[in-house]
Each structure stands twice: as C-alpha cells, then as structure tokens.
Amino acid sequence: MAHPSRHWVQVATGRDLDALKFDWRRLTRRVPDLLGKQKPHVASWGRATRLLAGPFRNEGDARDLASALRAEGLDSFTFTSGDGEEVSEL
Numbered sequence: 262m263a264h265p266s267r268h269w270v271q272v273a274t275g276r277d278l279d280a281l282k283f284d285w286r287r288l289t290r291r292v293p294d295l296l297g298k299q300k301p302h303v304a305s306w307g308r309a310t311r312l313l314a315g316p317f318r319n320e321g322d323a324r325d326l327a328s329a330l331r332a333e334g335l336d337s338f339t340f341t342s343g344d345g346e347e348v349s350e351l
Contacts, residue, residue, distance in 0.1 A: 266344045267316035268323040269302065272330065272337050274309045281312045282351060292333050295326060301351035304342060313340060313348065 273284045285301040299314040317323040323339040330337040342348050 264342070264345055264347050266346075267342050267348065268320045269304075269311075269313040269315035269317065269340045269342060269348070270323050270327045270330065270337050271311050271313055271340045272296075272335065273312040274306060275312070276309055278303065278310070278351065281310060284312060285351065288335065292330065292335065295329050295333070302348050303351050304340075304346065304348045311340065312351070316348075 272288055273281060275281050275284065281303060282301070285296075289296045289299075296314055302313040302315065304311045304313060314326065315323060317326070320339060320341065327337045327339050
C-alpha cells in the first residue's frame with residue numbers, strides 16, 4: 262500500500278497504543294468542536310509513536326487546527342509525513 266506525503270496535526274506521543282487511544286478520547290471530549298470530526302492516526306517517531314489528527318488537504322488547514330488547539334491550551338504542531346512514511350488509523 263502506498264503512503265503519500267500528507268499533512269497532519271500531532272496532538273500527543275507515547276509508546277503504548279492503548280494509552281494513545283485513551284488520550285484521543287480525552288482530547289475529543291475536551292475539544293469536540295475541534296477534534297470530533299477527525300480520525301486518530303499514528304506514525305512511528307523513533308522509539309515513540311505520534312498521535313495525529315488528519316490528514317488535511319494542505320499545510321494551512323493543519324496549521325489552523327494546531328493554532329486552535331494551542332489556543333485551548335493543548336500542545337500541538339503540524340507534521341508532514343514523508344512520501345512512503347507509514348501512517349495508520351488508530
């Protein structure tokens with residue numbers, strides 16, 4: 262399966278997928294208007310795993326969500342997966 266380069270918002274990192282699922286549920290309850298329509302995805306990041314929202318059509322859309330999340334006090338930033346980099350639905 263091909264993995265094209267895509268734009269995401271990273272909302273957490275961790276090593277345990279069950280913990281990341283818990284984090285996603287917690288975040289969507291905290292800001293349902295921002296994350297409620299998003300699907301959680303994961304990508305490897307060294308020894309950890311990125312928890313991502315997206316994908317987005319362009320970097321600007323991802324940046325808008327990251328800014329809105331930061332305005333709500335949530336750490337987040339944009340991430341562009343490389344061409345061929347595996348990103349899977351959580």
